[in-house]
Amino acid sequence: MKTVLVVDDEFDLTGTLRSILEGEGYSTQICANGKEALTSLEDCKPDLVLMDVMMPVLSGFEVLRSMRSVPALEGVPVILMSAVPPSVNRDDYGWQAFLRKPFTLDALVKTVETLIGKP
């Protein structure tokens, strides 16, 4: 089963994202901040990371930078979520898709399917 690592500090939102993705047939892992995400990434080896940008402890950009320096995680696709467009250069950090909050359920499912296919 394909696994999506969902990283966001909004508890209710991660719960909803989990329900949506699991409803579509994906497995999920939830992390509440960037530091937790870095630990989980090594353990669960997800097929995709769905991550907020502004988070306590480590921001989404900082997690991305760390991920790209680890060969095992280098190829894991990342969807960033934020209410404002990214303030940094995509080429420097290497995310695959960006979802501007508020986005729709359909937009989320379509973006996930585009990157890793159906479950």
Next chain:
Amino acid sequence: MGKAVLMTTPKPDAAERIRTSQCVNERASLERFLQLQPMPAMIADVAAGRAVLLNEPAHRVPLEAPAGAAGYYATDTSGHTIGGGPLVAHLAVRAQGPVGVEIAWHTPARRWTFRVLARSLEPRNGSPLLSLLTFLDITAQRDAEAELRHALAARDEFFSVATHELKDPLFSLQLSIQLLRHQTERLATVPAFLTHHLDVGCRQVDRLTRLVENLLEVSRIANRRLQLDPEALDLAELAREVTSRFQDMAAALRTPLILDCPEPVIGYYDRLKLERVLTNLLTNAMEYGLGQPIVLRVRGTPDLAVLEVEDHGMGIGPEDQKRIFERFERAAPGHRRESLGLGLHIVRALVEAHSGTVSLVSAVGVGSTFTVSLPRKRLTVPQAEDISGGPGEQS
């Protein structure tokens, strides 16, 4: 910090010069004239760079630094110490204009803000060039203005942060309702009232989201944080995207929504800002269109892209047409009281940020057509001016 003493105690020779160069009667007249001034004032010997007579209010400030005292100096409106020579000589020259000059006068006890006016006195009997300096105390006015600026900045900052705080739970709620609706679509039978109330929930959350987005946009405008991020953009495609988001609302209001954009119209625009422009114009048309057809047109000329939103609803009277673009203004009567009156204000600000214009043709009982004209050439994008120094945008 360099010390610029406004006045030092006149040496005997200065007073002597007055006595010898002017008759006693003239000096007495000057003194009487000076004492009649209700505000601090002095007669200055410009060449000597010192005051020779001060009135009682000037002594009370004091505008005269006690001999050997530290902590007396003047600054300009930028906060820079005024130095490079005697201050009275500086003021006698610089303050001759119709509005004089503004200075802050610092004493160990307090700070004053003065508008200083200088007027030259006609030399007589070989007397030195004298100047009358009057000091209008505007300290309270400037302090009140600073307090007001601070309060406005604090209000705008609170507005911005509060709006962001509203956005996160709204998004979570919006996605949850979409999830519920999505799940009901997979069920074989769903009670009609459940579908109905989920649709109501969806529409109301969408509406709240639009209101919050408008609050955030207006706080950006008020804080001068409006910044364009232009890209090559097909306005016909954008119009299709935005219109598709209004299909549920159009169906609920039984309002035909017609899109008329036969060909691509490409220019360099900020996608999010023009989405907001179209969203606000369509929301207005839906709310005040009385269920009559609404048409969104997109046309292009070599120089301009033109977006038109036409409704056949209640229309806007001539007396209201100018003010509806102002913040917190709504057309009256019959227009909804719960509207914040921000939508058209934001439309105008965003269109003008693109160097475009927005116009309105409307008649009561006939309907309204809003026309947005945008240049198709590349824009020179000004950077946002952050006047508050507060935190920037957050996700």
